Amino acid sequence: MTIAALEALTFGLGRLAEAAGGAGHRLCLLTGDRAVYRHELAHLTPEALAALDIVDVDTFDESACAAALAAVPDLRGLVNSTDTWSVPGADLAAKLGLPGPDPAAVRLLRDKSRVRTLLHERGLSRGPALTVPADPADPSNPAHASAAAEILREIGLPAVLKDSAGTSSRNVWPVRDEQQLHAALAEAAQRAFAGLLFAEPFFSGPVYSAETLSWEGETRLLGVLSRQMSPEPSVREEAAAFPVAFPAPELGLLQDWVGRVLATAGHDTGFAHVEFVLTTEGPELVEINRRIGGALVGEALCRALGTNVYEAMVDTALGRRPALLDSPVDASSGPATGFVLVYPDRRGTLTGWTGLDTLSAFPGSPEWYPTAVPGQHVEHLDDQRGCTGIVLAEAATAELALHRALSAAGSVRPVVAADDEG
Numbered sequence: 001m002t003i004a005a006l007e008a009l010t011f012g013l014g015r016l017a018e019a020a021g022g023a024g025h026r027l028c029l030l031t032g033d034r035a036v037y038r039h040e041l042a043h044l045t046p047e048a049l050a051a052l053d054i055v056d057v058d059t060f061d062e063s064a065c066a067a068a069l070a071a072v073p074d075l076r077g078l079v080n081s082t083d084t085w086s087v088p089g090a091d092l093a094a095k096l097g098l099p100g101p102d103p104a105a106v107r108l109l110r111d112k113s114r115v116r117t118l119l120h121e122r123g124l125s126r127g128p129a130l131t132v133p134a135d136p137a138d139p140s141n142p143a144h145a146s147a148a149a150e151i152l153r154e155i156g157l158p159a160v161l162k163d164s165a166g167t168s169s170r171n172v173w174p175v176r177d178e179q180q181l182h183a184a185l186a187e188a189a190q191r192a193f194a195g196l197l198f199a200e201p202f203f204s205g206p207v208y209s210a211e212t213l214s215w216e217g218e219t220r221l222l223g224v225l226s227r228q229m230s231p232e233p234s235v236r237e238e239a240a241a242f243p244v245a246f247p248a249p250e251l252g253l254l255q256d257w258v259g260r261v262l263a264t265a266g267h268d269t270g271f272a273h274v275e276f277v278l279t280t281e282g283p284e285l286v287e288i289n290r291r292i293g294g295a296l297v298g299e300a301l302c303r304a305l306g307t308n309v310y311e312a313m314v315d316t317a318l319g320r321r322p323a324l325l326d327s328p329v330d331a332s333s334g335p336a337t338g339f340v341l342v343y344p345d346r347r348g349t350l351t352g353w354t355g356l357d358t359l360s361a362f363p364g365s366p367e368w369y370p371t372a373v374p375g376q377h378v379e380h381l382d383d384q385r386g387c388t389g390i391v392l393a394e395a396a397t398a399e400l401a402l403h404r405a406l407s408a409a410g411s412v413r414p415v416v417a418a419d420d421e422g
Contacts, residue, residue: 002072003317004028005079006089007059009291010371012298012310013040014048016079019310021051023318027079028052028072032059039370062088069096077317081271081291083167086110099319101290105266109290113164113198115265116285122264124257125285127201130154132161132185148181151199157181158202161188165195169383172235174202180233203277203284208244210258210274211293211301213312215321217268221255222324223304223331225297226398227275234382239406241338241398242300243331257283270316273297296339296369296392303394306333335394338364338402340409341387348418350376350388355411362411364393364404378416388414 003025008016013029020027031037034054044052057068069075069092078098080089086106093100108114116129132147151159161184163171171191173184188197207227213220223243230236246254258274265288273293275286292298292313301309306329312322344350352374359366372378372388380386391409395401 001074001076002026002028002053003077003079003314004030004069004072004075005081006030006065006085006092007032007082008037008079009081009294009298010036011040011296011369012081012292013037013052014044015298015302015308015310016081016313017048017052018045019308019314021047022308022311023314025076025314026051026053028075029054030057030059030065030068031055032057038373059085062092066092066095077314077319079313079317081313083110083289083291086290099317101269102266105268106290108266109288111164111195112162112166112287113196113200115288116198116200119261119264119285124261124264126281127203127284128154130199131164132188132197132199147185148178151181152178155199155201158204159199160202161185161197161199163193163195164198165193167194168385169235169237170380170385171197172383174232174235176202176232203279203286205277205279205284207275207277207286209293209297210254210272210276211242211297212258212262212272212274213309213322213325214262214267214269214272215316215325217263218325219259219262219272220325221251221258222301222309224251224254225293225300226402230382236343236381236383236386237295237341239338239340239402239409240295240297240300241336241402241405242297243304243336244398254283261285262288271313295341296337296390299392300337300339303334303337304331305329336396336398336401337392337394338398338400338405339369339390339392340405341384342389342391342409342412342414343381343386344378344388344414344416345381346416346418347378347381348416350374350378351415351417353389354413354415358411359391359408362393362404362408364395364401364408366391366393366405366408368412378414 090103090106113129119125158176161173175181225242228239271292273289276283312324315322370389393404
């Protein structure tokens, strides 16, 4: 018997393969670029390696994916753990008669503007969303002025302009004054979007993510991850730690809030990664990702809970209630983790890193998870695409783990040959 995966997150493939093998299934990964998983493939355990098959296919071609899945022997489920492939994955599962989410619900969650509007209408967000029509870049164009005026009237400042189906913090512009608003509109007019440009209020406060697991409308909050963002105007993620030690009453309020948000948005089964701002008036949604968290969130969950949480992903793909939903483990069962994303300070060709050989001298057993390879060109510095690797460290609490990860990551420097050096 086999479970297929339509692509996967950069990290966690080994854990997923082990979970599939433990359930008596093989894991078949469909991928258009197996180099994305180079670190995972290089570190597979013998158990994970024995349970994994890889099929190279254009995963942006739904017909090709359907044909590849039809050729998988005794296919029982389809894992879809990414945002980019969530809609085609839901469609393919439905067409093949496999367990899976309602494709209409997945389409809703992939539209951040529609989710914001829905939550605002149901009283779960103070902020509405406003779709911004395609607009010429010239600020003197009347359409530009009209879009800016509507944003000021309907949303106000500060605001955020972003892609309704964006990923990795791409195409996101925080704007605090009219000059920034006009500049953002002009820049957005030159970009390609996965969805549509829309505006929403800017909510002030620290950013977190609720890591949840649901089954048929019942949701368990597995823990809360802290998220350190870069200074504006960049919007890239810099560091994170898990699990955040909220006081019990506040954690209970977050459990209730995230359950209502997911139910309203139509997500009733599987993992969710719910990013929110904790404002002076309570939590405000940033976005919902119907998957396990990216970067090293899955690894952080496994360590803190003392179990392979990817087993719940396998359970869901097979159409059965995840055992993790009823497990007595909690986020204090294992070590807390902190991780720091390592970015270069300029564009160019990555030639390597300095400081990796000194990580073992730092407390917390720091580990290095590369996301780029020497020879790779680094173009984007303002979002996660510029990340070259992640340093993870452990401690008894998320606060201490983050301190250790920050200390260790401070010794690692990407070496980049600038474009003008060649």
